[in-house]
Amino acid sequence: MLTTMAEYQRLTQDLDRTLKMTASDPVIARETEYYLSRISEISTVDEFVDDTRVFNYAMKAFGLEEMSYAKAFMRKVLTEGIDNPDAFSNKLVDKRYRAFAEAFNFQKLGAAATQIVAQETTTDYYTRRMLEEDSMESNYYLASIQSITTIDEFIGNTRVYSYAMKAFGLEDMIEDADFMRTVLTEGIHDPNAFANQLADSRFRKFAAVFNFESNGEATTSFSATQQGTVDKYMLTMGSKQEADTDYYLSTIADIKSIGEFMENTEVFNYALKAFFLEDFADDTDFIRKILEDGLDSVGGIIEQLEALDQKSLATFANAFNFRERGEDATTYSLTQQGTVDRYIRETLEVSAGEENQGVRLALYFERKAPSITSAYTILADKALTKFVQVALGIPASASSQDIDKQAAMIEKRLDLADLQDPEKLDKLVRRFTMLWELENPTQSAPVPNVLIGQPLQASFSSDLLASLQNLKLGGF
Known part of the structure; x- marks a missing residue:
């Protein structure tokens, strides 16, 4: 069996290849195929939670598989979303829930959340935007057309005139006002009228509805120029x-x-x-x-x-x-490929942890490091805390101290800006793997997975689960 450092290096030396190999595992590939075939068809929180295979896949992707059984709790997380500061996920200490609600944001995006x-x-x-715009233009047209009594007033009201032209598919001719003025002035009753001489029948249809030549001021009082034109516009x-x-x-x-x-x-x-x-x-x-x-x-x-x-x-x-x-970029979806990527990475880490928990901690910290903004971010995550304690030589008993003292202890020994530097981060992870190996020699029995909670077998209310999630980790 490889040492902690050797195993970590083996997995990360070509991480893309390692992840592809993980994804090609028959069981994982089958679950991924099912997830991708179903997720875009799901449009509500209930549909999402009720499809057990899809829901469990997503939960594992976000490291929440131990909470897959707590559907009432997760339904509350999803239903309230993230926009409201008082939303359920925003009140939980564990930020995985907020990340999950942000990815599957049914509260804000509705059916579009999985697309x-x-x-x-x-x-x-686009469709919603155009519908709103068309409705607004239609309302303006109906409110204005009845007061128009002459051809000059009609063409002079750019908004009404453009609306009518678009309704008849003549938007390309909007700028040629003189041409259209001739079409309208001569009408359609004279066989030699301009509109009757044109090969394009749209001009004759337009002149027939806006027939100022025959109907004069009454032209815009007819249903054809009012609701009839609106119906034609919406169809066109x-x-x-x-x-x-x-x-x-x-x-x-x-x-x-x-x-x-x-x-x-x-x-x-x-x-x-x-x-x-x-x-x-x-x-x-x-x-x-x-x-x-x-x-x-x-x-x-x-x-x-x-x-x-x-x-x-x-x-x-x-x-x-x-x-x-x-x-x-044009085929990516946080709920589709983004979740698949998370699932594969989570599976890799879990698999590594079955052999060596130190490797799992190293992979987890390497993944989370760029998002760490303060010592309190570390202290809010039990796995990150364990990594830092080992890497920085902080005794586990320090977890019983005041949280501010723990934060000060971490910040004194670790420049958080170093976590954004790949070389310095790699150096820290290597230090961890060496110290972990000293404390947990590879030759010894596998270290129990004490950092990842197992599913509870009893049912609890959402309020109780929320209380449990908000308990300070590590005794502080």
Whole structure:
């Protein structure tokens, strides 16, 4: 049997290969296949929790498998979400619950919670956006059309005129007001009227409804110019939106870079529209910088924007996160591939822990280190605490001391900024593996897994479970 350090090095020397080997295990592959085949069809908390295989897979991915039986507790975590500071998950000491509720955010996203952000979620946003916009334009049209009595007033009211033109599929002719004025002025009754001479029948249909030549001031009082035009507009725009969405979905998954994304005008503009960012369509340098370098790179500009634009840009950058996900950005979903990645990593750590608990602790700390922001983050996690105690030579009995004294002890011996440096982090992990091996020689019997709780066999209320989760770990 390899020593703790040797086993850790074996697993991490080519971590991608190790994870792929773990994922190829028949049992794991079967569970992953089932999870991916089902998760996108789940649209509510109840459906999620009630599908035992899917739910258990997700719970294990987030290191919460010991709580898989506590469905009432987890239902409360998911139902309340994370946006409200008083939400259940925000009150729990163990932040795994908040991470879980953030990933499966049914409370905020509803049915879109399990979809691929760059694909289904974006199309949902786009469809909702267009529906809201079309409803608003329709209300304006109906409120305004009745007061219009002449062709000049009709063409002069840009918003009403554009709405009517779009309803008849004539949006490409909106700017040619003189041409359309002739169509309307001559009407349709004279066989030689301009509209009757045109090969495109749309112009004749338009002149027939807005027949000022025959009906004069009464033209806009007819149902055809009022609700009839609204119905036609919604049908026409609905067909256009469907075509735009079909094109977007048929194309977006093949886009693998920021350049490809921005060069495809139809896809790029569709995405901007979905996130209320169409006003930035011409400022491609600004959008490119956000996608390449993140929001922090344009901090000064961001601060000058309205709060809604700031939020939209942040959501957009997260949805099309080429910076972190590369070619997978347009097919990535936190609830789909993101959860699978977590599941495979968690399985690797658990498997390693069955042979050597020190290796599991080392892998766990290496994974969590970048997110550690204070000594209290470490002290709130029993496994992280154990790692640090061993690595820094802090006796386990220190856990009985005041939490502030424990935090001070850690900060005195460890510069938390070093955890962001891969070389310094690797040095710390190596130190841990050596010290762990001294305390727990590989040749001895396997060390019991005392850090990962086993499922309780009895049922408890959500309130009691919440109390248990909030107990200070390690006796402090």
